[in-house]
Amino acid sequence: MPVNETPSVTRSVNRDDISQDEQWALDFSCPNHADVPALELGRSLQSMPRMIYVSNHALLAFPEGSWVPTRRSDIIDVLKSPELFSSDPGHFSFSSIINETWRLPPIEYDPPQHSKFRKALQPVFTADQVAISRDKVKMIADEILQSLFNGRRCEVIGDFARPFAMQVLLTYLGLPLATWSHMAALHTTVVHDSNRDNAASAVNELKLLFANILKSDAHSSGTMIHRIRQLRDSGDWTIEESVAGCMLMFIAGFDTMVAMIGLQVRYLAMHLDRQSQLRANPGLIRGAVHEMIRIFPIVNAFRRATHETELAGVKIRRGDWVLVSTPIATADDLHVDDCTIINFNCPRRSDISFGYGIHRCLGLHLAKLELEVAIHSLLATLPAFHITALTNSPVVAGRIHSVESLDISW
Numbered sequence: 383m384p385v386n387e388t389p390s391v392t393r394s395v396n397r398d399d400i401s402q403d404e405q406w407a408l409d410f411s412c413p414n415h416a417d418v419p420a421l422e423l424g425r426s427l428q429s430m431p432r433m434i435y436v437s438n439h440a441l442l443a444f445p446e447g448s449w450v451p452t453r454r455s456d457i458i459d460v461l462k463s464p465e466l467f468s469s470d471p472g473h474f475s476f477s478s479i480i481n482e483t484w485r486l487p488p489i490e491y492d493p494p495q496h497s498k499f500r501k502a503l504q505p506v507f508t509a510d511q512v513a514i515s516r517d518k519v520k521m522i523a524d525e526i527l528q529s530l531f532n533g534r535r536c537e538v539i540g541d542f543a544r545p546f547a548m549q550v551l552l553t554y555l556g557l558p559l560a561t562w563s564h565m566a567a568l569h570t571t572v573v574h575d576s577n578r579d580n581a582a583s584a585v586n587e588l589k590l591l592f593a594n595i596l597k598s599d600a601h602s603s604g605t606m607i608h609r610i611r612q613l614r615d616s617g618d619w620t621i622e623e624s625v626a627g628c629m630l631m632f633i634a635g636f637d638t639m640v641a642m643i644g645l646q647v648r649y650l651a652m653h654l655d656r657q658s659q660l661r662a663n664p665g666l667i668r669g670a671v672h673e674m675i676r677i678f679p680i681v682n683a684f685r686r687a688t689h690e691t692e693l694a695g696v697k698i699r700r701g702d703w704v705l706v707s708t709p710i711a712t713a714d715d716l717h718v719d720d721c722t723i724i725n726f727n728c729p730r731r732s733d734i735s736f737g738y739g740i741h742r743c744l745g746l747h748l749a750k751l752e753l754e755v756a757i758h759s760l761l762a763t764l765p766a767f768h769i770t771a772l773t774n775s776p777v778v779a780g781r782i783h784s785v786e787s788l789d790i791s792w
């Protein structure tokens with residue numbers, strides 16, 4: 383396939399017609415020294431065709447091959463067309479780990495059911511509702527950071543990002559903070575453990591936990607569990623949908639936050655001048671966080687074609703998978719005009735990092751608040767910090783791109 387084929391020049395290519403040479407193994411991983419992974423990816427995208435077929439997604443822990451649009455406009459086209467590209471994961475849903483068939487509302491639903499679930503959850507995710515918990519979120523961050531302050535170094539992911547993100551999530555769900563370490567371990571097992579028995583027992587434990595919690599009526603208003611309980615009591619959601627709804631909040635709100643905190647702190651630890659800029663003018667932190675969200679996209683999602691169709695000059699068959707990668711969409715963008723300039727004074731809109739279309743992140747106000755508070759407290763508590771050893775903080779590719787460990791010293 384020619385590299386810069388224009389959308390109007392449609393060429394029908396079946397998956398089977400594509401030679402092995404064209405079945406690119408996508409390498410999302412990024413060299414240790416790179417501060418902006420999407421820039422590295424952007425360089426390799428330039429030589430790729432508009433559409434490739436990747437037959438092995440081991441890197442993304444996805445068990446099948448998929449089409450991979452490599453241009454932002456094609457990725458957006460997929461995200462804009464849920465009737466053609468479904469979010470129903472079929473037998474790859476979390477429920478399949480325990481041989482069940484329920485789906486996670488709203489993310490695993492297509493229209494028209496999707497909007498019923500999404501609208502029902504919206505009241506707990508508005509900017510105003512989220513802002514109410516700012517003080518509590520700050521207290522969580524400050525408490526963890528105070529315990530690190532007396533040392534001269536820490537491992538950001540384990541010492542800060544994981545306890546912080548899980549404690550905020552539990553607060554927001556309306557669950558006790560004391561359980562954070564067990565809940566974080568459960569999350570990791572459900573999402574990352576390749577041993578099916580371990581993952582199944584973690585899914586069962588969560589299912590039971592949420593089912594029991596939903597039975598109790600001692601939930602403060604404004605929490606996610608309180609809202610889901612209302613939906614169940616009013617008969618709008620079944621018990622199964624309510625438990626699955628709790629499960630999604632728990633799954634969607636942790637890995638993403640840990641990864642984004644890791645990438646943002648990694649960038650600041652690599653750029654002491656940026657830290658000084660923010661320390662001297664904390665009013666810039668909000669814009670800086672938004673700018674870093676734009677430049678550090680982390681989510682790779684999949685869609686499945688509901689009908690035979692054409693995309694980027696390729697014939698997609700019904701049932702084919704398509705990767706919709708926010709890192710790829712951003713990487714493609716980075717080669718247009720001056721998008722690579724990271725400007726804390728004049729941030730661009732965060733754009734595709736939170737997705738696009740009907741599934742755009744419901745938790746984005748919470749995510750922004752958490753990041754703002756985390757970076758603010760980190761800069762207010764720790765003196766100038768730097769990466770202890772670059773080789774210890776690579777960005778790891780996955781369904782969620784992340785930094786597995788990040789040693790910093792001060």
Ligand code: HEM
Nearest residue numbers: 488489634635638639642681683736737741743744745749
């Ligand atoms: C920086 C952190 C985050 C990023 C980058 C992020 C990114 C995304 C993306 C790209 C999607 C769309 C996925 C798709 O189209 O398949 C999404 C959906 C979603 N996110 Fe987030 N997310 C973050 C944090 C959170 C948090 C903290 C929560 C809640 C606790 C949350 C809840 C959700 C939900 C419920 C959806 C599904 C929306 C729907 O299907 O209508 N996210 N997120």
